[in-house]
Amino acid sequence: MSAAEITEAYAAFHEKVAGFVATGDWSGYADLFTPDAVYVEHAMGTFTGRDEIRDWAVRTMTSYPGRMMPGFPISWQVVDADQGRLVCEVVNPMPDPGDGTMLAEPNITIMTYAGDGLFSREEDVYNPLRFHTMAQRWARIAAEHGNADEDVLAWLDRWGGSGGAAPSRAAQRADLARPRSDGMPDRTSSDVDAARSDAMRRAAGAALPEAPQGGGR
Structure with missing residues (x-):
């Protein structure tokens, strides 16, 4: 096989994906692959055979955040x-949630x-x-502007709580600068970094069950 053949095949693949996006019907996605x-999918698992790929694609791409x-x-x-093999970077954009914010994340x-x-x-x-952070931010903005439908609100209710995202480094540094009033030793930058890493691990764990997949589509 040649590079031109692979490139042409993936262009046709991508064109069919655009059709699935337009219609919302992802049942044909698995037919772009061989039967075996x-x-x-690094967050969601490994799917073998057309039936598993089809079930995953339909479930993921017809619910928030994939369907958006x-x-x-x-x-x-x-x-x-x-x-x-063909290796590419795919951008996964989301539409304007109501305030002009444009959000997107890439995957390889x-x-x-x-x-x-x-x-x-x-x-x-x-x-x-x-x-997860992108989906969370989009859902919050959409809800504030009346643009979140039921499945977005349900996702936000389940995964959009304040415990789902790690505090920013700036916020943690500001907290570090404040004197302790509880008699405990002052916090160090290492304490902040450790706390941030722990919060990110917890957030990542919370995100996995409903995380939007990377788009190789």
Whole structure:
């Protein structure tokens, strides 16, 4: 196979994905893969075969936050024809929630081409905490502007609590500068960094069950 063939196959793949986005019907997504294909989604798990890929895609892309993404533009891509692979950066944007804010997060997608226009493997690599934070921020703004429907509000109620995001470093540094009034030793920068890392781990764990997938679509 040639680089041109792989590039053309992925362009056709991407065009069909645009159709799924437009119609909201993702049942045909798995048919872009071979029957024994493997889909590796670093936050959500590994799916083997068309049935598992189809169930995951339909479930994820027809509920918040996946269903709110209006497209998956590609920033760049490279092809390794000898290995039959295409690697690209996919942008996962969200629409204006009501105040003009534009939110997007990227992921790296690794596609393995099997020939005949089908792919045998996809792997999406991204930071689930960043995706969760984006979905959380979008839902809060949309709710403030009356643009959040029931599943967005339900997601926000479950995953949008203040405990879901780590405090900013600036806020932690300000807290560090304040004298202790409880008789305990003053906090150090190491204490702040440790607390922040712990908060980020907790937030990432909370995000995983409902995290939007990276878009190799």
